[in-house]
Amino acid sequence: MDTSKEIAVGIDIGGTNSRFGVVDGNGKVLEHDRFPTSTYPKAEGYVRAISRKIKEVLKKYEAYTFKGIGVGAPNGNYFKGTIEQAPNLPWKGMISFVDMFKKQFDERVVLTNDANAAAIGEMMFGGARHMKDFIVITLGTGLGSGIVVNGDLVYGHDGFAGELGHTFVYMDSGRKCGCGRQGCLETYASAQGIKRTVFELLAEKTRDSELRGLSFNEMTSEDIFHAAQNGDRLAKQAFDITGQYLGMKLADAVVFSSPQAIFLYGGLAKSGNLILNPTIKTFDDHVMAIYKGKVSILSSELNGKQGAILGAAALVWKQRK
Amino acid sequence: MDTSKEIAVGIDIGGTNSRFGVVDGNGKVLEHDRFPTSTYPKAEGYVRAISRKIKEVLKKYEAYTFKGIGVGAPNGNYFKGTIEQAPNLPWKGMISFVDMFKKQFDERVVLTNDANAAAIGEMMFGGARHMKDFIVITLGTGLGSGIVVNGDLVYGHDGFAGELGHTFVYMDSGRKCGCGRQGCLETYASAQGIKRTVFELLAEKTRDSELRGLSFNEMTSEDIFHAAQNGDRLAKQAFDITGQYLGMKLADAVVFSSPQAIFLYGGLAKSGNLILNPTIKTFDDHVMAIYKGKVSILSSELNGKQGAILGAAALVWKQRK
Numbered sequence: 001m002d003t004s005k006e007i008a009v010g011i012d013i014g015g016t017n018s019r020f021g022v023v024d025g026n027g028k029v030l031e032h033d034r035f036p037t038s039t040y041p042k043a044e045g046y047v048r049a050i051s052r053k054i055k056e057v058l059k060k061y062e063a064y065t066f067k068g069i070g071v072g073a074p075n076g077n078y079f080k081g082t083i084e085q086a087p088n089l090p091w092k093g094m095i096s097f098v099d100m101f102k103k104q105f106d107e108r109v110v111l112t113n114d115a116n117a118a119a120i121g122e123m124m125f126g127g128a129r130h131m132k133d134f135i136v137i138t139l140g141t142g143l144g145s146g147i148v149v150n151g152d153l154v155y156g157h158d159g160f161a162g163e164l165g166h167t168f169v170y171m172d173s174g175r176k177c178g179c180g181r182q183g184c185l186e187t188y189a190s191a192q193g194i195k196r197t198v199f200e201l202l203a204e205k206t207r208d209s210e211l212r213g214l215s216f217n218e219m220t221s222e223d224i225f226h227a228a229q230n231g232d233r234l235a236k237q238a239f240d241i242t243g244q245y246l247g248m249k250l251a252d253a254v255v256f257s258s259p260q261a262i263f264l265y266g267g268l269a270k271s272g273n274l275i276l277n278p279t280i281k282t283f284d285d286h287v288m289a290i291y292k293g294k295v296s297i298l299s300s301e302l303n304g305k306q307g308a309i310l311g312a313a314a315l316v317w318k319q320r321k
Numbered sequence: 322m323d324t325s326k327e328i329a330v331g332i333d334i335g336g337t338n339s340r341f342g343v344v345d346g347n348g349k350v351l352e353h354d355r356f357p358t359s360t361y362p363k364a365e366g367y368v369r370a371i372s373r374k375i376k377e378v379l380k381k382y383e384a385y386t387f388k389g390i391g392v393g394a395p396n397g398n399y400f401k402g403t404i405e406q407a408p409n410l411p412w413k414g415m416i417s418f419v420d421m422f423k424k425q426f427d428e429r430v431v432l433t434n435d436a437n438a439a440a441i442g443e444m445m446f447g448g449a450r451h452m453k454d455f456i457v458i459t460l461g462t463g464l465g466s467g468i469v470v471n472g473d474l475v476y477g478h479d480g481f482a483g484e485l486g487h488t489f490v491y492m493d494s495g496r497k498c499g500c501g502r503q504g505c506l507e508t509y510a511s512a513q514g515i516k517r518t519v520f521e522l523l524a525e526k527t528r529d530s531e532l533r534g535l536s537f538n539e540m541t542s543e544d545i546f547h548a549a550q551n552g553d554r555l556a557k558q559a560f561d562i563t564g565q566y567l568g569m570k571l572a573d574a575v576v577f578s579s580p581q582a583i584f585l586y587g588g589l590a591k592s593g594n595l596i597l598n599p600t601i602k603t604f605d606d607h608v609m610a611i612y613k614g615k616v617s618i619l620s621s622e623l624n625g626k627q628g629a630i631l632g633a634a635a636l637v638w639k640q641r642k
Contacts, residue, residue: 133478147577149475149482156470156579157454158615163576166609171569179609248492255484256468256577258477288487288500294479 003317004028007064009054010313012114013037013073015088020054021306022061023313027125029306031057043083043091044100051104068108069101070315072117072308079159081111087178110315114138114308115162116153118265118300119146120318121311126301127263134261135253136300137164137246139268139275142178143186143193149257153318164253165190169245188245191221191267198224198238209234225271239271243278247297250279251286254295265300265307272299324638325349328385330375331634333435334358334394336409341375342627343382344634348446350627352378364404364412365421372425389429390422391636393438393629400480402432408499431636435459435629436483437474439586439621440467441639442632447584447622454580457621458485458571460589460596463499464507464514470578474639485574486511490566509566512542512588519545519559530555546592560592564599568618571600572607575616586621586628593620 003025011020014037021032035053040046058066075086081098083089101109112120119136122128128136132151138144143165147154154161165186166179174183175196187193198211198219210227211219211234227235250262268275280297287295302310324346332341335358342353356374361367379387396407402419404410422430433441440457443449449457453472459465464486468475475482486507487500495504496517508514519532519540531548532540532555548556571583589596601618608616623631 131478149470150473152471154470154578157452157581158579160611161577161579163609163611166576167573168569171607181607181609248489252488253577255487256482256574257475258479258482260478286492286502288484288502290481290484
């Protein structure tokens with residue numbers, strides 16, 4: 001079957017903007033665009049409008065077989081096709097997102113959360129093409145994870161598996177987490193996490209740093225990345241500490257599924273070796289002997305590409321068996 | 322298909338003795354017996370001798386269809402059919418166990434580690450009969466785990482998945498573990514772990530306890546169980562602490578696969594509510610909100626039955642898809 005003649009639409013829903021694109025079966029993004037999310041106070045209105053836009057775009061691709069639409073969304077539930085209580089989206093409660101799309105399209109519509117979509121994308125179009133057991137860690141505002149076991153994404157009995165960001169670095173202590181508990185990995189290893197580490201270091205150390213000029217509200221993980229690239233020692237130390245937390249908890253995570261590789265994807269992962277090196281070193285120092293030397297920690301091959309769109313589109317081809 | 326007319330042989334290999342039995346497809350143990358392990362300095366001799374014994378026994382069951390042999394063994398590798406570096410067995414190095422059996426039998430021979438066999442047994446004959454996502458925790462000398470995701474056991478890319486006993490309770494600190502690291506869950510939650518906790522309590526407290534009369538070498542988890550049943554407060558406290566460690570780490574584990582249930586199996590699990598109650602309470606207090614009320618922590622239905630034999634035999638029917 002010539003999959004280069006098949007296309008799917010991938011939609012990556014963010015709080016302010018969505019991004020969508022037309023992807024062929026070989027992982028080529030034929031075109032992509034943005035679409036506002038926050039403009040639509042109701043999900044129905046959003047789905048109607050973006051569907052219109054997609055139908056418009058698809059007219060150019062009549063020579064292709066259109067396979068369907070894949071959606072990656074925060075708190076997306078694969079089984080129910082719903083987006084549930086997503087804190088950063090304008091639509092509250094439980095949104096029957098797939099049902100809304102099915103009123104517009106006869107083809108397959110598949111939805112899952114953004115980290116699961118990233119894992120499916122890695123398996124279909126990225127570095128996990130020949131792997132059956134691997135994990136993708138998304139380092140965005142929070143820390144998400146998509147886990148693949150024996151070629152299938154792990155959804156769990158309710159569709160909510162894969163929340164490695166909410167394993168404990170510290171039990172009953174440590175940083176307060178958005179989930180209501182304390183000490184979760186994502187409060188240390190994520191864009192927000194590294195900023196919190198920088199603020200701890202700014203408080204503890206007397207060392208000069210260009211980050212001393214930015215407020216908590218102003219500072220982004222890009223600022224920390226650029227400071228580290230400029231040789232700012234405090235910023236580099238923040239990356240080291242972040243990698244140490246991450247490496248330690250990844251050593252804990254591999255005992256579950258003995259994966260061949262762990263891919264780091266997303267904003268913070270784009271910092272490359274700044275985050276990879278301390279993560280790998282700490283992982284190697286702590287992983288159980290039977291896994292040593294068997295698990296590669298890699299930067300996602302979809303970083304810097306239209307990864308979120310590719311992952312969402314890949315859902316259409318990689319349906320659960 | 323009438324599975325009551327099918328039989329398999331299950332073998333549970335222990336360091337001193339093995340136990341084996343004939344099991345029908347409905348999970349009825351038709352007969353069972355012990356067989357010495359430590360008498361055989363070489364695995365080849367062991368396999369030849371137990372095969373002879375099994376063939377003898379099988380003569381009685383000619384009215385049944387003999388499906389094959391399932392073996393649960395420490396460090397058993399499902400993919401390779403080998404037992405690798407098992408510290409408590411007389412046979413050192415890498416033993417090609419399945420190949421040795423195949424010289425004796427034309428039927429299917431399947432091997433995995435004891436915790437994986439327990440999980441398959443629970444799925445086929447125990448409390449997980451209608452579940453596709455669950456975890457079995459075996460509380461023996463150590464802590465083993467068998468993880469089932471979407472109806473399949475998680476083996477990982479190399480067959481070594483499911484070592485939840487070696488997740489960290491404490492990082493870079495805590496009790497020394499047999500795996501060479503420190504702070505692993507099994508040093509707290511296992512027959513050895515509860516004994517170590519008792520010895521900490523004996524050192525810390527001044528409270529009277531019948532356990533003060535036993536040396537470290539003498540004391541077993543049964544002694545601690547009986548003391549707790551007799552109302553010994555220190556022994557009860559040891560169970561509480563053990564359950565707290567276990568409940569805490571199970572709260573961490575469910576984020577991986579979002580299971581419907583976690584079953585506790587084996588020696589320490591037979592202590593029933595003494596271990597279940599503190600485990601469940603701590604789990605409920607610490608689990609992430611999206612999993613709350615969704616995960617049952619239960620005593621294995623195979624506890625007190627010929628669970629290890631049932632689990633090993635079940636392997637023959639529940640081959641990987």
